[in-house]
Amino acid sequence: MIETVDAVIIGAGPAGAAAAASLRELGIASVLLDERPEAGGNIYRGALGGAFARSMSLGKDYASGAAWLREAISSGLDVRPSSAVSRIDADVVSYDSGGTIRRLRTRHLVLATGAIERAMPLPGWTLPGVMGVGAAQLLMKQSGLVPDGRYVLCGNGPLLLLLAKQLIDLGALPAAIVETGRRTPIRTAFSHGPALLEHRASVAKGLGFLAAIRQAGIPVYRDARSIRVEGDARVRAIRFTSAGQAHELAVDLVLCHEGIVPNIQLSLTLGCAHDWDDAQASFRPRVDAWGETSRPGTFAIGDCAGILGAAAAPHSGRLAALAIASALDRLRPAQRDQLASLERRHLLSERRFRHFLDDAYRPALSAQSPIADEVVVCRCERIAANEVRAAVRDGARGPAQAKVFTRCGMGPCQGRVCGPAVTRIIAEETGQSREEIGNYHPRFPLKPMVLAELATAPDEEADHADAA
Amino acid sequence: MPMQPECDVAVIGGGLVGVAIACGLRLAGVNTVLLDEGDAAIRASRGNFGLVWVQGKGDLLAPYTPWAREAGRVWPELARWLKEFTGLDVGLEQPGGVFLCMTEDDLAARAAQMARVAEQSAEPYEYEMVDSRRLRELVPQVGPKVAGASYSAYDGQANPIRLFRALHRAFVQLGGRYAPNAGVTAIERRSSAYRLKTADGEWTANRIVLASGLGNVGLGEQLGISIPVKPMRGQIMVTERLPQLFPLVMEQIRQTDDGTLLIGTSWEDVGFDLSTSYGTTRRIARNALDFVPMLRSVSVVRSWAALRILTPDASPIYDEIAPGAFLVTCHSGVSLAGNHVFATARWIADGRIPQNMRAFSRARFEPNHQERVA
Ligand SMILES: Cc1cc2nc3c(=O)[nH]c(=O)nc-3n(C[C@H](O)[C@H](O)[C@H](O)COP(=O)(O)OP(=O)(O)OC[C@H]3O[C@@H](n4cnc5c(N)ncnc54)[C@H](O)[C@@H]3O)c2cc1C
Ligand SMILES: Cc1cc2nc3c(=O)[nH]c(=O)nc-3n(C[C@H](O)[C@H](O)[C@H](O)COP(=O)(O)OP(=O)(O)OC[C@H]3O[C@@H](n4cnc5c(N)ncnc54)[C@H](O)[C@@H]3O)c2cc1C
Numbered sequence: 001m002i003e004t005v006d007a008v009i010i011g012a013g014p015a016g017a018a019a020a021a022s023l024r025e026l027g028i029a030s031v032l033l034d035e036r037p038e039a040g041g042n043i044y045r046g047a048l049g050g051a052f053a054r055s056m057s058l059g060k061d062y063a064s065g066a067a068w069l070r071e072a073i074s075s076g077l078d079v080r081p082s083s084a085v086s087r088i089d090a091d092v093v094s095y096d097s098g099g100t101i102r103r104l105r106t107r108h109l110v111l112a113t114g115a116i117e118r119a120m121p122l123p124g125w126t127l128p129g130v131m132g133v134g135a136a137q138l139l140m141k142q143s144g145l146v147p148d149g150r151y152v153l154c155g156n157g158p159l160l161l162l163l164a165k166q167l168i169d170l171g172a173l174p175a176a177i178v179e180t181g182r183r184t185p186i187r188t189a190f191s192h193g194p195a196l197l198e199h200r201a202s203v204a205k206g207l208g209f210l211a212a213i214r215q216a217g218i219p220v221y222r223d224a225r226s227i228r229v230e231g232d233a234r235v236r237a238i239r240f241t242s243a244g245q246a247h248e249l250a251v252d253l254v255l256c257h258e259g260i261v262p263n264i265q266l267s268l269t270l271g272c273a274h275d276w277d278d279a280q281a282s283f284r285p286r287v288d289a290w291g292e293t294s295r296p297g298t299f300a301i302g303d304c305a306g307i308l309g310a311a312a313a314p315h316s317g318r319l320a321a322l323a324i325a326s327a328l329d330r331l332r333p334a335q336r337d338q339l340a341s342l343e344r345r346h347l348l349s350e351r352r353f354r355h356f357l358d359d360a361y362r363p364a365l366s367a368q369s370p371i372a373d374e375v376v377v378c379r380c381e382r383i384a385a386n387e388v389r390a391a392v393r394d395g396a397r398g399p400a401q402a403k404v405f406t407r408c409g410m411g412p413c414q415g416r417v418c419g420p421a422v423t424r425i426i427a428e429e430t431g432q433s434r435e436e437i438g439n440y441h442p443r444f445p446l447k448p449m450v451l452a453e454l455a456t457a458p459d460e461e462a463d464h465a466d467a468a
Numbered sequence: 469m470p471m472q473p474e475c476d477v478a479v480i481g482g483g484l485v486g487v488a489i490a491c492g493l494r495l496a497g498v499n500t501v502l503l504d505e506g507d508a509a510i511r512a513s514r515g516n517f518g519l520v521w522v523q524g525k526g527d528l529l530a531p532y533t534p535w536a537r538e539a540g541r542v543w544p545e546l547a548r549w550l551k552e553f554t555g556l557d558v559g560l561e562q563p564g565g566v567f568l569c570m571t572e573d574d575l576a577a578r579a580a581q582m583a584r585v586a587e588q589s590a591e592p593y594e595y596e597m598v599d600s601r602r603l604r605e606l607v608p609q610v611g612p613k614v615a616g617a618s619y620s621a622y623d624g625q626a627n628p629i630r631l632f633r634a635l636h637r638a639f640v641q642l643g644g645r646y647a648p649n650a651g652v653t654a655i656e657r658r659s660s661a662y663r664l665k666t667a668d669g670e671w672t673a674n675r676i677v678l679a680s681g682l683g684n685v686g687l688g689e690q691l692g693i694s695i696p697v698k699p700m701r702g703q704i705m706v707t708e709r710l711p712q713l714f715p716l717v718m719e720q721i722r723q724t725d726d727g728t729l730l731i732g733t734s735w736e737d738v739g740f741d742l743s744t745s746y747g748t749t750r751r752i753a754r755n756a757l758d759f760v761p762m763l764r765s766v767s768v769v770r771s772w773a774a775l776r777i778l779t780p781d782a783s784p785i786y787d788e789i790a791p792g793a794f795l796v797t798c799h800s801g802v803s804l805a806g807n808h809v810f811a812t813a814r815w816i817a818d819g820r821i822p823q824n825m826r827a828f829s830r831a832r833f834e835p836n837h838q839e840r841v842a
Pocket of ligand 2: 482519684777801802
């Protein structure tokens with residue numbers, strides 16, 4: 001018999017943890033799966049036992065968030081870390097736990113898989129010594145590692161500024177910040193006045209980051225263009241132009257960032273409908289007011305349903321919990337709606353602030369200017385932009401055909417990294433909209449899995465479909 | 469207003485079959501347009517196993533045996549031409565192949581089938597039934613549980629997705645017009661031409677080729693003709709890249725020229741359901757390890773399902789089903805690609821069906837066909 005539960009939540013970040021905690025308060029047992037060895041998601045990485053779990057070094061938001069998460073997790077939730085979901089068949093979720101496949105049956109599936117960093121395919125980005133700002137930050141949270149040697153931060157976005165501030169506080173100053181896109185905060189800010197007023201604490205925090213960068217005397221190059229990372233075996237320098245001047249900085253490490261995008265591998269695989277979000281330059285699953293996707297009984301909450309940030313994540317988690325409780329007859333609709341209105345108010349407010357952030361930090365480099373022909377877009381299979389363009393000339397009009405024509409997206413990451421770039425190149429070449437073009441359809445298993453493990457998977461019920 | 473046909477032939481369907489015919493028509497100088505659906509269409513040509521397979525074909529329809537052998541013979545010419553003309557190497561290898569049989573019963577059944585095919589064949593048909601010991605001389609990696617195999621020197625493999633792309637590129641380079649996002653929704657016959665309504669405007673053509681795989685059923689209805697094909701799902705898994713392993717091609721596990729292994733497959737009568745399933749994945753993995761135990765710790769990076777386009781006797785249909793309307797469908801579009809580019813396209817170009825294609829008419833499936841022939 002397959003273990004059966006009322007709800008399975010995939011991803012133990014703030015959204016998933018809040019959904020599980022909220023379900024529990026409503027008397028509903030759920031299982032919370034996360035592929036990492038520890039709950040916490042991206043923002044509260046290391047919150048349970050990481051280098052800064054109980055310190056103020058990463059700021060008070062991290063400290064209080066970490067405390068909230070520890071409390072939620074320790075309140076008797078069924079959390080299963082090191083459990084990577086590998087496939088979902090109808091109502092059965094299969095996950096890998098230490099080299100063994102386990103299964104759960106459920107009527108309610110909650111996707112809370114968070115966000116991933118947007119790939120920044122600039123010349124040289126595949127050299128050793130180039131990494132994501134988010135990835136660097138996760139190393140720091142988890143293992144206390146900070147960059148040694150000369151490094152730059154390249155790109156834009158709140159996370160980049162946050163990391164700059166955190167590294168300055170830890171005494172590991174960047175050599176420079178190479179900023180992409182024009183910064184027009186004043187004009188942008190004006191059009192978002194009410195939202196900024198409402199979120200003055202966040203605004204103050206952001207201004208604090210900028211002040212810290214200024215005080216530390218870190219050179220900031222605005223509106224950088226023609227950025228290239230130079231090096232043979234690894235990064236040697238970064239070259240770019242800014243304000244009409246060419247620059248070359250000798251560095252060992254380049255930390256790139258142009259925002260984050262929803263991690264939609266699971267919702268794509270499940271065939272949920274997705275929409276192109278122009279402001280965030282990414283696809284997200286289409287959800288209703290409760291977070292339910294076009295696949296009945298499947299919810300998407302937190303950043304995997306569209307980037308709204310850590311403060312919003314618990315609210316969307318609770319909304320999904322309310323809908324599930326009501327579907328299970330544990331909550332009357334009137335009660336549900338009343339409880340929901342509070343969560344919705346918070347979400348709306350977060351959304352207003354997010355509109356400002358989306359406006360202020362457009363992914364200039366990775367969404368607007370064309371990717372240079374020779375730049376590798378698919379790291380797994382080492383496929384360059386011009387090969388994708390050639391596939392379009394051979395007749396491909398979307399990612400599925402481009403994939404079989406070039407092998408782009410056929411590697412272990414299944415297009416998680418190159419998906420947005422490929423859709424964009426096809427859009428530029430054919431004049432079709434991103435919506436028409438769509439995205440890859442990642443396949444099971446979502447992460448590579450050895451044959452022996454697949455062969456010894458439990459067989460609670462023998463397969464009937466292929467008796468022939 | 470009299471209709472001005474925009475092209476001589478409209479090939480409907482841009483899978484391996486349609487694009488092969490379209491290339492062949494351009495080679496014959498015919499003004500050709502290739503109408504196809506969009507990116508998300510069901511396309512067996514994107515999900516197949518890539519065998520260039522001969523042995524055992526013709527079990528249920530004797531003339532398929534020489535047709536399949538001919539296909540194996542013309543394949544090198546196709547590969548050479550594509551390499552020269554498009555620059556794409558489609559990875560053809562024809563080192564011979566084995567069809568593995570796990571149990572003694574499987575082996576006996578296979579032996580009977582092969583004997584039948586050989587007996588029907590007019591020309592000499594070379595194959596060998598091999599026991600477990602001899603099999604491991606041929607392919608040392610095969611596990612001890614495997615009872616044996618049928619071996620034939622005729623078999624091989626190619627890179628099916630590169631073939632697919634090379635044919636598309638060749639067609640465009642030959643001056644053919646490819647119209648994606650132009651699925652045909654209605655066919656009308658007007659005097660001596662066909663008018664096609666598509667998702668992207670209308671086309672007229674003197675002649676049409678129905679090469680839409682499973683989509684042919686709907687197109688046939690437009691012409692009032694029932695086309696006996698149905699979907700048969702197959703699931704395949706692909707592994708990480710490995711150094712080249714096997715001296716021969718195996719029907720159940722093969723290594724691509726990129727180094728990945730393709731592991732297959734299933735035969736599932738589940739309609740148009742394109743999902744993979746837990747149970748089948750597990751069974752394919754088990755079989756693979758019985759076949760080649762050394763693969764235990766090899767990583768599977770992906771799996772998928774694709775739909776075979778199956779006729780009741782698993783053999784192709786080549787037929788002029790209405791004046792100027794040609795039907796082409798088959799289950800082995802990779803293996804038969806050379807025939808389609810050269811012989812089959814020529815038939816459509818000049819309207820004269822060669823002797824070796826005559827047995828593949830649709831009429832063979834009509835209930836009283838046997839009696840009429842008798
Ligand atoms: C690299 C990175 C760093 C960030 N740092 C900050 C920061 O410092 N400050 C800030 O305000 N915001 C940060 N963000 C944004 C922040 O992640 C989100 O706003 C917030 O964490 C969203 O919460 P969530 O619960 O939706 O998802 P997340 O917190 O991202 O949690 C998602 C969880 O799902 C799990 N998961 C994914 N796929 C599977 C699977 N197949 N099987 C099992 N588990 C799976 C992941 O392991 C992860 O733990 C960061 C984002 C990224 C990508
Ligand atoms: C699992 C599996 C393994 C296989 N292994 C092998 C193998 O090893 N060797 C081998 O030789 N063969 C193999 N095959 C078979 C081979 O893949 C097929 O014979 C071949 O791909 C069929 O090509 P097709 O063009 O007829 O069909 P498809 O590839 O399905 O293409 C049909 C095309 O028609 C288009 N279409 C449909 N309706 C319309 C319409 N109304 N208007 C316009 N266009 C339309 C579709 O969009 C599509 O492009 C395998 C098949 C499967 C499923």
